[in-house]
Amino acid sequence: MSISRRATLAWVAGAVAVGALASPWLLDHANTPADPHAPPNWPKLDLPPVTARGYGSDPNLVEPSVPWPLTMTPAQRAQAKFLAGIILPADDHSPSAADLPIDAFIDEWISAPYPQQQEDRTLILEGLAWLDIESKARFGGDFAHATPAQRAALFDDIAWQGRIKPGLEKPAHFFDRLRSLVMGGYYSLPEGMKDIGYLGNAPATQWPGPPDEAIAQLNAALSGLGLPPQKT
Amino acid sequence: MSPTSISWWLYKEQAAGKLDFPRGYHYEIGGRFRAPGAGSPAAGLEDGYGASLKEDARRYYGAQISLTVRGEMIPNADSYCELDPAVKDRFGLPVLRFHWKFSDHEYRQIAHGIKTARAIIEKLGGKVLTPELPPQKAIAVGGWIIHEVGTTRMGDKPDNSVTDSYGRAWDVDNLVIADGGVFTSNAHKNPTLTIMALAWRSADQLAERMRKGEI
Numbered sequence: 001m002s003i004s005r006r007a008t009l010a011w012v013a014g015a016v017a018v019g020a021l022a023s024p025w026l027l028d029h030a031n032t033p034a035d036p037h038a039p040p041n042w043p044k045l046d047l048p049p050v051t052a053r054g055y056g057s058d059p060n061l062v063e064p065s066v067p068w069p070l071t072m073t074p075a076q077r078a079q080a081k082f083l084a085g086i087i088l089p090a091d092d093h094s095p096s097a098a099d100l101p102i103d104a105f106i107d108e109w110i111s112a113p114y115p116q117q118q119e120d121r122t123l124i125l126e127g128l129a130w131l132d133i134e135s136k137a138r139f140g141g142d143f144a145h146a147t148p149a150q151r152a153a154l155f156d157d158i159a160w161q162g163r164i165k166p167g168l169e170k171p172a173h174f175f176d177r178l179r180s181l182v183m184g185g186y187y188s189l190p191e192g193m194k195d196i197g198y199l200g201n202a203p204a205t206q207w208p209g210p211p212d213e214a215i216a217q218l219n220a221a222l223s224g225l226g227l228p229p230q231k232t
Numbered sequence: 233m234s235p236t237s238i239s240w241w242l243y244k245e246q247a248a249g250k251l252d253f254p255r256g257y258h259y260e261i262g263g264r265f266r267a268p269g270a271g272s273p274a275a276g277l278e279d280g281y282g283a284s285l286k287e288d289a290r291r292y293y294g295a296q297i298s299l300t301v302r303g304e305m306i307p308n309a310d311s312y313c314e315l316d317p318a319v320k321d322r323f324g325l326p327v328l329r330f331h332w333k334f335s336d337h338e339y340r341q342i343a344h345g346i347k348t349a350r351a352i353i354e355k356l357g358g359k360v361l362t363p364e365l366p367p368q369k370a371i372a373v374g375g376w377i378i379h380e381v382g383t384t385r386m387g388d389k390p391d392n393s394v395t396d397s398y399g400r401a402w403d404v405d406n407l408v409i410a411d412g413g414v415f416t417s418n419a420h421k422n423p424t425l426t427i428m429a430l431a432w433r434s435a436d437q438l439a440e441r442m443r444k445g446e447i
């Protein structure tokens with residue numbers, strides 16, 4: 001199976017947006033308040049509003065296309081790519097997120113003209129800027145030029161629930177959202193799907209029935225209730 | 233989502249007066265694989281970054297279920313509709329104005345349902361992700377489940393109901409109400425089959441009365 005990146009993206013964005021609308025409880029799992037207190041050095045970016053058209057009410061799902069232009073700068077894209085690689089590095093199962101077009105996914109997401117994506121845009125772009133501001137203050141250089149130990153020290157202040165450094169709740173909220181997007185992009189690509197064992201809809205020409213272990217467990221429960229066993 | 237549910241099981245306890253709320257509820261069981269990340273309910277489990285995050289994604293992918301409490305709402309005097317004294321529709325007829333309030337019955341029932349659901353998840357060896365909320369906060373707003381019924385309830389006396397048990401209006405002899413309005417309470421089951429069964433029964437009686445020349 002090889003779906004083009006662009007097609008996957010169009011599909012994912014749609015599915016996630018619909019899911020979020022149809023099941024508001026999904027949003028209950030956000031662990032950080034909507035607008036946590038920002039540290040004094042949190043930048044306020046004056047972003048030109050996105051005015052592009054969205055999918056509309058009847059998009060072509062057979063040959064999906066994305067009608068809005070991308071808005072991230074090359075520097076922001078590079079930064080997103082670099083961070084994606086730290087969030088999901090290569091291991092025995094799958095490649096680094098920096099080696100997949102996750103930066104393109106994030107760009108497409110936050111450039112979309114919908115309210116949730118626009119909120120994400122402000123949070124993500126301000127968060128990217130904050131990382132460099134904070135790195136400079138702590139280590140005298142951009143985040144990308146910090147040593148791995150320095151980067152880890154900074155990430156460890158904002159990346160773990162229950163261990164967020166007081167005062168850094170807003171950067172932690174940014175990190176949480178960035179991580180969600182990196183993962184959302186990564187696990188919707190063939191490489192990520194393979195890692196978690198996603199099979200998709202596979203046609204079944206015959207139904208083999210439940211496995212023997214399941215039947216045995218059911219029959220044990222039935223006999224406990226004094227009921228006759230199920231046949232395999 | 234799967235079409236499975238856990239039916240109400242505490243009939244004996246209810247009959248013995250051991251519960252602090254009337255009637256019952258059931259659970260709707262939800263669960264699907266859901267890709268990790270963006271919008272995933274596993275968001276609370278996928279923590280940190282790096283190698284362990286990839287492990288989390290593999291570990292928690294497809295490892296979640298949800299239990300939703302669906303309970304019976306008992307009619308109460310604060311929930312009713314009436315003709316709006318001011319607002320009229322385009323034909324100049326007054327529109328309906330609705331009043332709505334949950335009672336302690338629903339809150340106690342929800343509290344019981346939530347406590348039990350949490351215990352089920354924990355007994356299964358799971359970790360409950362939903363934050364613990366008081367029932368007043370946990371309950372969905374009225375109408376959320378889009379199974380509104382009642383307002384022209386059936387009964388055995390004109391002074392506490394709108395129709396008889398065949399949906400025949402007490403006040404207008406040849407008016408039969410054959411929809412969800414005749415329900416006397418909002419049982420926690422999906423209403424459509426019962427609406428249809430009652431409509432069938434009403435139609436049978438209507439046909440019979442017409443045959444006899446009563447109307």
Ligand SMILES: Cc1cc2nc3c(=O)[nH]c(=O)nc-3n(C[C@H](O)[C@H](O)[C@H](O)COP(=O)(O)OP(=O)(O)OC[C@H]3O[C@@H](n4cnc5c(N)ncnc54)[C@H](O)[C@@H]3O)c2cc1C
Pocket residue numbers: 378379380410411412413422423424425427
């Ligand atoms: C999204 C959704 C999903 C649902 N899923 C389920 C489910 O899975 N299982 C289940 O059992 N129930 C389900 N329900 C509930 C179920 O559909 C309703 O309870 C049921 O259809 C109500 O039937 P009714 O005959 O009482 O009213 P309705 O079906 O609402 O009929 C009322 C009719 O009156 C007409 N009407 C209104 N005003 C006037 C007027 N002034 N003059 C003439 N006609 C008028 C309307 O056009 C409509 O046709 C669902 C409901 C919704 C909205």
